[in-house]
Amino acid sequence: MVDIQPVGVGRMTESGSGATPPARRGRLRSFTRRDAIVLGVMVAIPTLIELVLIWLPTVGSIVLSFFRWDGLSLTSFKPAGVSNYAFVFTNSPEFYPAVLHTVVWLLFLAIIGTPLGLLLAVLLDQPIRGSRIYQSIFFAPVMLSVALIGVVWQLFYAQDEGLLNNVLGTAGTPAAVSWFGDSDVNLWAALVAATWRHSGYIMILYLAGLKGVDPSLKEAAALDGANARQIFFRIVFPAMAPTNVIIVVITIIESLRAFDIVYVINRATNGLELVSSLVVKYLVGEGQVIGIGTAFAVVLLVVSLIPIVFYLSRTFGKGAEQ
Template identity: 50%
Template sequence: MTQTIPAPAAAPIRRRRRGRTLTRRDKLVAALMLGIPLLLDLALIWVPALGSIFLSFTKWTGVGGIKLQSCADFPTAPGIPQPGCLYGVQNYKQAFTNYPDFWPAVQHNAIWLGVFIVIATPLGMLFAVILDRGIRGTRIYQSLLFLPVMLSLALIGIIWELIYSPNLGLINTLVHHNQNDNVIDWLGNPHLNLWALLVEASWRQAPYVMILYLAGLKAVDPSLREAAIVDGATGWQTFWRVIFPAMRPINIVVLVVTVIESLRAFDLVYITSGGNPLRGLELLSVAVTQNIVGETQRIGFGSTLGVILLVISLVPISIFLWQAFRREEKV
C-alpha cells in the first residue's frame, strides 16, 4: 500500500513594509518641534554664554561702544603700560590678583560644596534608605520631606529670615536672647551668616538628593539583595558592598548636581543681604551680579567672573559625560 507524503506547506510570502512617506504637514511639524527648542536654546544659553566670553575681554561699562582691552588701560604709571601685559586678559589678571572679594568668594563656595557633600548628601541618602524600606506612612513622609524642594528659593530665604530675626526670630525667642542686650544677629554677623545660610541650603538640598537616591534604589535588582542575605550579610554590609556600588550612575549624577548647586548658590544670599554685599557672604555668583548690575556697572569684569564660574562648572559636567560615554562603550 503506497503511503502518500503530504506536500510541504508553502512558505508565507513576506511583504516588504514600506516606510510612511512624510507629508508636507509632517515635515512642518517636525521642523517646528526641533527648530523652536533649538532657537530658544541658542537665544537663551549659547548666545549669552558666547557674549559673556567676548565681553570678558573688554572694558565695557554698559554705556557707549564696546572696545577690547589694551595694555594702556592698566598702566603702572601715567602713560607707562604694565610690563608683560597681554592684550585683552587684564580682567582675568585683576580677578586673581587685585579683586579683594575673589578669593573669599572661592573659599566660601568651597565651604558650601563641603557642607553639601558632608552633610546634605549623606542626610538625603539616609532619608532615601529609610523610605525605601516601605515603612508605614512612607508616602506622607516623602511628601513632607520633599516640600522644601517645591518651594522657591526666594520663599525659603524669607522663611528663614524670619527664623533668624534678631528680635522676633524663632531661634532667639526660644533661647531668650531677644529679652536682653545679648542678641544674636545670625545673618549680620560675618562669622555666623555663612553657616546660617548653609542650614537653609542644606534643608532644601537634602530632600532633592533623597529623590535621586530613591530612584536609584528602586532601580537596583532585588536579586542582589536576596543573594547578599543568603550569604549572611548584614543590612549595613548589604548596602555599602552591594547596593551602593550598583548605584554608581546615580552617585555620579548626585555628585555633579551637588557641585553645580554649590557653585550657583545665589538666591538665598541675595535675599538675605538685600542686594547689598555683606562680609562673610562673598560668593562667585554674587560677585558676578554685583559687578554687572551693581553701582559700578563693570560689565566686562563681571563677565570675566562669570566665565571663570562657567569653567569651574564645566569640570564636573565633563567628568559626568566622560563616565557616561565610557560606560556605554563597555556595554
C-alpha cells in the first residue's frame, strides 16, 4: 500500500515557514593581522608596566646591594662585594631586634588578628538583622590608609588627652601611660592598631569563603547529629582550605611589609624597629647608604618569597592535578 502525502504538506516541510531549517555548522573565523595586533598590545602593556615598576627595580636593588653608594655622587659608587650583607647580619645593632619585632608582629596577627576576623565572619554570616551595616563598620578601617590609622590611634593613645588614659582615669597624672612613647608597650599598642585593620580585611575574605561552602554539607552533618561547633570545625573550616591558604599568605606578607603605622608613630624607633623600616632608614634617611638599604631590602624580599612560592605551588599544583 502506497502512502500518499499531499503536495502542500511536503512543501511546507521542505521550505515552508513552519519548517525547521537545518542546523548550520559553525565556522571558525581566521586569525587576522588586526587580531594579532590587539592581542599583542593587550599582553605587551601589562607586561611592560610590570617590567618597569616591579622587575627592573627588583633587579636593580639586587645589583646595588653589592655596591656602596651615597645616592648622590657617582664617585662614591664603588663595589662592595658582600660587605653590605656582612654589615646586616653581623654589625647592624638594629637588625636582630627588628627581626624579633617582625616575628612578634606576625605571631600577633596570626594568633589574634586572623582568628578575630574569622570570628567576625562567622557571626556576621548568621541571619541577623543589620548584618550588612556591621560588615561595613568592621570593613571601614581597611578602606583607610594605614598612615591615617596611625594618626587615629595616636589620638586614642595620647598620654594626656588620649581616650584610653581618660577612660582609665590617669590622664594628666603621673600614672598616665605613654603608650607610644614607652618602648616596653609601644609595640603592643601598635599591634592593636594594626589588628583593628587586619581583622576587617580577614573578615571579608572569610565571609566570601563561607558563602562558597555547600549548604547541603552542613545540613547532612546536622541530620547526623553534629552540633554547631562540630559542623564548623569538621565540615565548614576544612571546606574553606583554599581560602585558608590565601589568608595565611596574606597574614605573612602583611606582617613583613608592615611599615606605615610604626613610621607615623615615632619613625619606627624606640622599640618599633621593623625590617621594613630599616630599608627606608638606610635608603632615604639621614646618612643614607644605598648599598646597605638595598641589602636589607633583598633580605626582606627573600623572606617574602617563601610564602609566595608556597601559595603559587599549592595553587598551580592543584590545577595541574585536575
